[in-house]
Amino acid sequence: MTTTTASTHRPGVTPAHRTDPLAGAVAAEWTRLWSVRSTWWTVLAGVLLMAASAGQLAIYVANGNTDDDPLNDAGVVAVTDVVIDAVGLTQYAVLALGLLAITGEFTTGTIRTTLQCTPSRGRVLLAKALVTGAVTVVLGLLLGAVGVLVAAPVLGRWGTAPAAGTAGDVVAVAVYLALVGVFALGLAAVLRSAVLTLTVLFATLYIVPLSLREPDIAVLDRIADAFPGEAGRHFLTGDTGPYPAAVGLLLLAGWAAAALLAGRAALRRRDA
Amino acid sequence: MITLSGLTKRFGSTVAVDDLTVDIGPGRVTGFLGPNGAGKSTTMRMILGLDRPTAGRALVGGRPYRELRHPLHEVGALLDARAVHPARSGRAHLLTMARSNGIPGRRVDEVLATVGLDARAAGKPARALSLGMGQRLGIAGALLGDPPVLMFDEPVNGLDPDGVRWVRRLARALAGEGRTVLVSSHLMSEMQLTADRLVVLGRGRLLADAPIEEVVAGAGTEVRVRVPDDADRAVLTGRLVAAGATVEPDGPDALTVTGVTAERVGDLAYERGIRLHELSAREASLEQAFMALTADSVEYAATPTGGDTR
Ligand SMILES: Nc1ncnc2c1ncn2[C@@H]1O[C@H](COP(=O)(O)OP(=O)(O)OP(=O)(O)O)[C@@H](O)[C@H]1O
Numbered sequence: 001m002t003t004t005t006a007s008t009h010r011p012g013v014t015p016a017h018r019t020d021p022l023a024g025a026v027a028a029e030w031t032r033l034w035s036v037r038s039t040w041w042t043v044l045a046g047v048l049l050m051a052a053s054a055g056q057l058a059i060y061v062a063n064g065n066t067d068d069d070p071l072n073d074a075g076v077v078a079v080t081d082v083v084i085d086a087v088g089l090t091q092y093a094v095l096a097l098g099l100l101a102i103t104g105e106f107t108t109g110t111i112r113t114t115l116q117c118t119p120s121r122g123r124v125l126l127a128k129a130l131v132t133g134a135v136t137v138v139l140g141l142l143l144g145a146v147g148v149l150v151a152a153p154v155l156g157r158w159g160t161a162p163a164a165g166t167a168g169d170v171v172a173v174a175v176y177l178a179l180v181g182v183f184a185l186g187l188a189a190v191l192r193s194a195v196l197t198l199t200v201l202f203a204t205l206y207i208v209p210l211s212l213r214e215p216d217i218a219v220l221d222r223i224a225d226a227f228p229g230e231a232g233r234h235f236l237t238g239d240t241g242p243y244p245a246a247v248g249l250l251l252l253a254g255w256a257a258a259a260l261l262a263g264r265a266a267l268r269r270r271d272a
Numbered sequence: 273m274i275t276l277s278g279l280t281k282r283f284g285s286t287v288a289v290d291d292l293t294v295d296i297g298p299g300r301v302t303g304f305l306g307p308n309g310a311g312k313s314t315t316m317r318m319i320l321g322l323d324r325p326t327a328g329r330a331l332v333g334g335r336p337y338r339e340l341r342h343p344l345h346e347v348g349a350l351l352d353a354r355a356v357h358p359a360r361s362g363r364a365h366l367l368t369m370a371r372s373n374g375i376p377g378r379r380v381d382e383v384l385a386t387v388g389l390d391a392r393a394a395g396k397p398a399r400a401l402s403l404g405m406g407q408r409l410g411i412a413g414a415l416l417g418d419p420p421v422l423m424f425d426e427p428v429n430g431l432d433p434d435g436v437r438w439v440r441r442l443a444r445a446l447a448g449e450g451r452t453v454l455v456s457s458h459l460m461s462e463m464q465l466t467a468d469r470l471v472v473l474g475r476g477r478l479l480a481d482a483p484i485e486e487v488v489a490g491a492g493t494e495v496r497v498r499v500p501d502d503a504d505r506a507v508l509t510g511r512l513v514a515a516g517a518t519v520e521p522d523g524p525d526a527l528t529v530t531g532v533t534a535e536r537v538g539d540l541a542y543e544r545g546i547r548l549h550e551l552s553a554r555e556a557s558l559e560q561a562f563m564a565l566t567a568d569s570v571e572y573a574a575t576p577t578g579g580d581t582r
């Protein structure tokens with residue numbers, strides 16, 4: 001080894017076309033995301049989960065309508081209703097994408113490199129949120145389309161798929177998944193562990209609101225309605241009850257933003 | 273230029289870095305020395321804004337690292353623990369770093385060539401790199417932004433003799449270009465060849481911050497004296513001890529004397545008419561200086577079993 005430094009100019013005066021640091025952080029995050037195999041596995045898992053659960057839920061509807069028991073007849077349903085129900089399970093693959101964007105960095109120690117390159121904690125998290133959001137929106141559109149393509153033929157005459165309504169619902173699914181993906185990211189920045197984050201996500205999206213529903217107490221119901229999982233469900237199903245769908249969307253976005261702020265505070269305060 | 277003022281870090285009850293105030297200037301290699309657990313890596317992590325100081329602050333070029341917008345153009349660092357995704361190739365790792373700071377992709381190839389990693393090695397997943405190749409990759413990352421300040425934490429760790437010489441030359445060349453170069457190492461002998469100045473830590477405290485010759489001189493010189501006659505040697509030993517010197521036998525007929533000058537030893541021998549075969553002053557090695565400085569602050573002292581600390 002006889003080489004020394006290759007630079008010929010004076011140090012610290014590297015000329016630049018220096019890019020905006022946020023753009024740089026986003027570009028780095030994009031490269032990082034697609035150069036780890038787990039990203040591809042989560043995308044594949046999402047597609048398989050969606051196909052399986054949309055198919056299964058469609059079979060339930062079709063069987064319910066054709067068996068002897070009139071009580072379980074759902075009648076003709078929108079194909080996207082089945083897809084939205086299937087999101088309940090499929091979303092965990094998408095959540096994994098959001099939370100792995102940061103927990104993976106802590107387990108491998110690459111967070112030190114990331115923060116060395118982009119010392120602003122807020123900028124790191126914002127770049128991750130932008131990339132996670134963009135990827136999950138596209139993935140959400142794909143998953144919505146997969147769900148429709150699987151559920152429609154299974155439902156047959158029991159399903160309707162008006163073009164505008166279906167497209168709107170698929171977009172809503174994509175937006176929902178992007179928001180919970182970012183929510184997962186922020187939470188993971190606080191908790192640092194993938195397992196712990198997944199547990200907390202499962203609780204806030206599903207278990208806690210569900211258990212609050214049990215007793216018929218209005219206050220608990222109200223609290224349950226404020227949870228991110230419920231806000232998302234109201235947004236997706238477009239029901240008018242306890243609040244309009246748009247409020248559900250705002251609530252969910254608020255949760256995602258709050259999680260990001262908490263994540264930024266945690267990254268600033270704690271040693272990497 | 274790195275400026276540390278009152279820099280302190282506590283982990284629970286452990287004081288890893290204790291009120292450290294020191295300036296690390298440009299144009300020279302500053303050796304960062306200290307026994308295991310002295311706080312060298314913690315100090316470097318605080319300079320990079322990775323660990324939050326409990327008190328005090330660390331500035332690079334007058335600014336806290338966390339405020340830098342394109343930090344790779346300002347500070348390049350190799351940390352002790354690897355911070356590379358095990359499944360990602362070294363090249364992808366460097367490309368990701370480059371992207372984040374708007375550094376063109378061809379610079380990645382440049383630094384890979386500088387550190388001597390060929391295309392095959394750079395394409396391997398990081399987990400398949402040997403310790404030495406991993407160090408080279410880390411150094412490549414530090415050079416990426418062509419920064420005026422460089423920090424290397426134990427850079428020769430895992431390198432073969434060729435690699436060690438290469439790092440030494442690289443550090444010298446970088447300092448020669450006017451950059452600030454901070455290198456931590458356990459190898460005192462290595463520092464003697466590489467560093468111009470030493471910052472010595474013991475249990476998080478600053479023990480020395482001085483040019484290397486001064487640190488060595490501070491450890492005092494040793495005088496070697498050969499006295500062929502046994503009785504004379506015993507007499508001289510007694511005189512020397514009475515004069516406040518420390519005397520140790522050195523081989524069959526020689527003594528190693530510290531604490532007095534060679535002139536004084538000669539005068540004492542002359543007064544008693546003692547015949548000498550040799551009288552020589554030897555400067556203490558950096559290693560001895562280091563041992564003297566850190567003797568009280570070794571955290572993980574090994575029980576001596578005959579091996580030395582080389
Ligand atoms: N994250 C941490 N949590 C708790 N204690 C820590 C942490 N990091 C370092 N320490 C402690 O701080 C002290 C200084 O450690 P540091 O790694 O900075 O020493 P060092 O000089 O780099 O040692 P070495 O020569 O072995 O690399 C040690 O006592 C260490 O145990």
Ligand SMILES: [Mg+2]
Pocket residue numbers: 312313314352425
């Ligand atoms: Mg260390």
